[in-house]
Amino acid sequence: MVVRQYNEELKYLEKMSPYCWKIKMGFQPNMKVEGVFYVNSTLEKLMLDELKNACRPGMTGGFLPGVKQIANVAALPGIVGKSIGLPDIHSGYGFAIGNMAAFDMADPTSIVSPGGVGFDINCGVRLLRTNLHEKDVQPIKEQLAQSLFDHIPVGVGSKGIIPMNARDLEEALEMGMDWSLREGYVWAEDKEHCEEYGRLLNADPSKVSLRAKKRGLPQLGTLGAGNHYAEIQVVDEIYDKYAAGKMGIERLGQVCVMIHSGSRGFGHQVATDALVQMEKAMKRDQIETNDRQLACARINSVEGQDYLKAMAAAANFAWVNRSSMTFLTRQAFAKQFKMAPDDLDMHVIYDVSHNIAKVEEHIVDGKPRTLLVHRKGSTRAFPPHHPLIPVDYQLTGQPVLIGGTMGTCSYVLTGTHQGMTETFGSTCHGAGRALSRAKSRRNLDYKEVLTKLEGLGISIRVASPKLVMEEAPESYKNVTDVVNTCHAAGISKKTVKLRPIAVIKG
Amino acid sequence: MDEELGGLTEDDYVLPPVKYEYLDHTADVQLHAWGNTLKESFEQCGMAMFGYMTELDYVQIKEVHTVEANADDLMGLLYHFLDELLFLFSVEPFLICKKLVITEFNTEEFRIVCKCYGEEFQLGKHPQGTEVKAITYSAMQIIDEPKDNKYEVFVIIDI
Numbered sequence: 211m212v213v214r215q216y217n218e219e220l221k222y223l224e225k226m227s228p229y230c231w232k233i234k235m236g237f238q239p240n241m242k243v244e245g246v247f248y249v250n251s252t253l254e255k256l257m258l259d260e261l262k263n264a265c266r267p268g269m270t271g272g273f274l275p276g277v278k279q280i281a282n283v284a285a286l287p288g289i290v291g292k293s294i295g296l297p298d299i300h301s302g303y304g305f306a307i308g309n310m311a312a313f314d315m316a317d318p319t320s321i322v323s324p325g326g327v328g329f330d331i332n333c334g335v336r337l338l339r340t341n342l343h344e345k346d347v348q349p350i351k352e353q354l355a356q357s358l359f360d361h362i363p364v365g366v367g368s369k370g371i372i373p374m375n376a377r378d379l380e381e382a383l384e385m386g387m388d389w390s391l392r393e394g395y396v397w398a399e400d401k402e403h404c405e406e407y408g409r410l411l412n413a414d415p416s417k418v419s420l421r422a423k424k425r426g427l428p429q430l431g432t433l434g435a436g437n438h439y440a441e442i443q444v445v446d447e448i449y450d451k452y453a454a455g456k457m458g459i460e461r462l463g464q465v466c467v468m469i470h471s472g473s474r475g476f477g478h479q480v481a482t483d484a485l486v487q488m489e490k491a492m493k494r495d496q497i498e499t500n501d502r503q504l505a506c507a508r509i510n511s512v513e514g515q516d517y518l519k520a521m522a523a524a525a526n527f528a529w530v531n532r533s534s535m536t537f538l539t540r541q542a543f544a545k546q547f548k549m550a551p552d553d554l555d556m557h558v559i560y561d562v563s564h565n566i567a568k569v570e571e572h573i574v575d576g577k578p579r580t581l582l583v584h585r586k587g588s589t590r591a592f593p594p595h596h597p598l599i600p601v602d603y604q605l606t607g608q609p610v611l612i613g614g615t616m617g618t619c620s621y622v623l624t625g626t627h628q629g630m631t632e633t634f635g636s637t638c639h640g641a642g643r644a645l646s647r648a649k650s651r652r653n654l655d656y657k658e659v660l661t662k663l664e665g666l667g668i669s670i671r672v673a674s675p676k677l678v679m680e681e682a683p684e685s686y687k688n689v690t691d692v693v694n695t696c697h698a699a700g701i702s703k704k705t706v707k708l709r710p711i712a713v714i715k716g
Numbered sequence: 717m718d719e720e721l722g723g724l725t726e727d728d729y730v731l732p733p734v735k736y737e738y739l740d741h742t743a744d745v746q747l748h749a750w751g752n753t754l755k756e757s758f759e760q761c762g763m764a765m766f767g768y769m770t771e772l773d774y775v776q777i778k779e780v781h782t783v784e785a786n787a788d789d790l791m792g793l794l795y796h797f798l799d800e801l802l803f804l805f806s807v808e809p810f811l812i813c814k815k816l817v818i819t820e821f822n823t824e825e826f827r828i829v830c831k832c833y834g835e836e837f838q839l840g841k842h843p844q845g846t847e848v849k850a851i852t853y854s855a856m857q858i859i860d861e862p863k864d865n866k867y868e869v870f871v872i873i874d875i
Contacts, residue, residue, distance in 0.1 A: 213872050225772040246848065250812070252843045272739060273854070273855060273872075289801075289808060303744075303852055303854055303874060313818070326748065329850045329874050330849060330850045342743060365839075365847070366769050366845055366846060366848075367770075367805075367810070367812075367837040367838075367844060368839060368844075369840070376838060421803065424806075424807040424808075425803070425806045426806055427807075428806075428807065428810075429806075433848060435844070435846055435847035435875075436846065436847060436849075436875055475849075478849040478850045478874075479850075481850065482850050482851075503852075503853065503854055645875070646740040646741055646744050647740075647744070647846075648738050648739060648740045648741070648743070649740055664854035673841065673844040674844040674845055674846065675843075675847065677845075680846070695812055716844065716846075716847065
């Protein structure tokens, strides 16, 4: 890292608009393109404070601030356009979380980086709607929360209850949601409302280590821990009546279910294995990066291709995982309301991936180019009329699901044309951490957090009390700030606001 | 994996003192462990990781398993050692460890053999802590200074 005084560092940053900052060339060595990040005045302060802290004399061994990480990504071979930071950005492994970057597939030196995807491959959010109203749920809210908690295995050490053997796993890895459909866990129309129809076709289970498969098998159909959750939410505000209508959201108080989970130990191991392989590939192909954590390989190398195939298998795992929990959620609701999930209109509104790399077509300098788009803590947000979004959303743009944190609101946005040109059709993914986990544990009291949630009328079922502190809303940036920034900057559009009434967590 | 159930001796139940702590990191957690030898700091680091997954007071020593780790350098050795322990927890035998004893600690050929004492993780018996996704090389430090009798390790785990 280049060490300069904070005032010197600021010379490389330029405020372009109230919501957008530019990171100029030279901020970090070898930058091939400029960086950019989207913040409002509140988030801007957090972002610059992080940089200021890192500039203090004697700061060593700590972590790189998000701005520096955006600039390091801008120095990777084959990057196109800009290295982009979304409003929820915070320091992560190699790439910051909330960073997206696209690489030219036609350039033989272009790279793919597991750090640009994250350990939790295809971590994402799924939103189910119901035809229930808040007043239908209120009287049995506690029972419903308990029932969801009993149905969905959560937290560290929990095991899946969907019957699975090693052969089923191989098939699931290859088929993604088609497997879930074949086995009867999802409805045919669920697939339509899922990025890539819930299946990446280039998945190759033979490129996945036995170790990853062993870790994945017992965990399929589990929610996980950390920031993952299942929430019962109600529609709190509708900003765009037409778009909401297309999603089947008709009125305030309508009940929805949001599931936030990923590829569990399977994806974590695929990422770990790839990082080890890529260290070797980097030495061989003499790929220079500013940070050892930005381990990467040329897209066309054996390691690059193997990673993309294994990553696709992990993405499929995640879709099967969220599908299995969709099934369990429908069961829990059906039992409580003694009605079929079909009659409860429990359709999938959409399913987004916010940790993934995908091959996409984009217009760069007026010409169509094929790019490998890395989104880490960033959600695809395609505009109206894009060929890859389902027919139901052709006129509204792709629904973008932004999960809040325990007890805070969540949002549904839609993709915009401006986002397509400015950020390769990408937007934020959630709130983004502001406090460290250890600090949260020290400063927040578990009972206080729970009482506060209770006061807000939120039922909570959590496997780990410690996590309650770490995941408390106080530990995160304000999701409303994040979403408003994306809306004001024009990279996506607010459609619906959801408020939680029950939270299930690891 | 050798399962010497019943073959545990009195000594195996003697618990080591706690020589680890958890340090600040925005999204993840940094393990800091130390000891009278580098070997001890490695053992402590492993226990620190298990301590994040549950409360170790609730864990009993019922079985012992052995893990082996090999690497090309010392940091790699620490990384792979922790990765093996995480694997031991994530798959059969789903072992949560209360005590680790490294029986072979070779810093020339970078090889570790470690006895892991604990029991199968059970919901209901063991409080659920936080899930560890992966071990990282991020800001990893190994302080190995025999002349000052200073042995410490720092590891960030992704959670």
